[in-house]
Amino acid sequence: MTAVPSEAQHGEQIVPHCHPWAQLLYASEGVIRVRTDLGVWIIPPRRALLIAPGIVHEVTMLSRVNMRALYIDAAVIGTLVAGCRVLEVSPLLRELIVALSAEPLEYPVPGRGEQLAQLILSELAAMETVPIAVPWPRDRRLQALCTAIMEQPGSRQPLEDRALDAGASARTLIRLFPKETGLPYRQWVQQVHLAHAFAMLARGDSVGTIARALGYASPSAFTSMFRRLLGRTPQHYLTEWRGHK
Structure with missing residues (x-):
């Protein structure tokens, strides 16, 4: 698992694409819209979208956005996601994501980055799915x-x-x-x-x-x-x- 922080302006788009890994999209500030063949999700702060590996998705910024994307190995994510899930982001999960974002992309294993990643996986497993998908x-x-x-x-x-x-x-x-x-x-x-x-x-x-x-x-x-x-x-x-x- 690794975390990549980024900033984007209102109206910016990330063209349709997919990954061989799972992705958690979380905007600590601002609102994003994610579109896939499965549905459309509008994600504000305190929510995150967990996207399964291989799903083509397009991201549109509905405001100025401070975003952190987690990339999670498909073998590690297991059954936590099939398709897309909107999750409630707990204060603990939010702080863990911020902390992992401050680690190097290739953090040493074993080490703090690995420990943060394990805690994030534990929190993701406990998060409730929020039923606001638009098929x-x-x-x-x-x-x-x-x-x-x-x-x-x-x-x-x-x-x-x-x-x-x-x-x-x-x-x-x-x-x-x-x-x-x-x-x-x-x-x-x-x-x-x-x-x-x-x-x-x-x-x-x-x-x-x-x-x-x-x-x-x-x-x-x-x-x-x-x-x-x-x-x-x-x-x-x-x-x-x-x-x-």
Whole structure:
């Protein structure tokens, strides 16, 4: 295992690529978006994305980013990841990642770097998966619709109008959603809203601001959706993250 720190500006992209090793993408500051054939993830601080070896992924910086990428031998990662997992980053894991980033890329074994790597693997095994994945379709018509929704999650444009832009009827697209993404249309949109909400919460935006940005009639309507899907209110995460700044 090795850790590589980097900085990037808003809008920068890392073109689609893959690795023979597993990768943990963690931004201690800023928000990143990762796209694969499996789905799209918006990753704020306090979250990280664990990517299995061989998965092609594209990374877009949604703000100025201070990122640390862990590269983990496929034989070592074992069954910890199949596909991609969003993980809650504990304060301990965060400090371990920062500490390993300060070690040489080829640290001596045995030594401090190896000890840090072992502790990181132990923490990764204990981390909970956060259910904010946005499954991505393969059908080009559905991709056009999904891209439009991802870029403007709060738009109230009728589905019928969006469908015309995508080159299919609304009925056809709604029928395709479960087949292509595993989710009905409305549930897929809610996953998009959750992903954007986490990024905005990490930025410190209020629940009211987030509700308006995502097109909800009121903060209470947004909070109800959030709590129904995750079992906690957005205010819970907002208070928790503010406490860790």
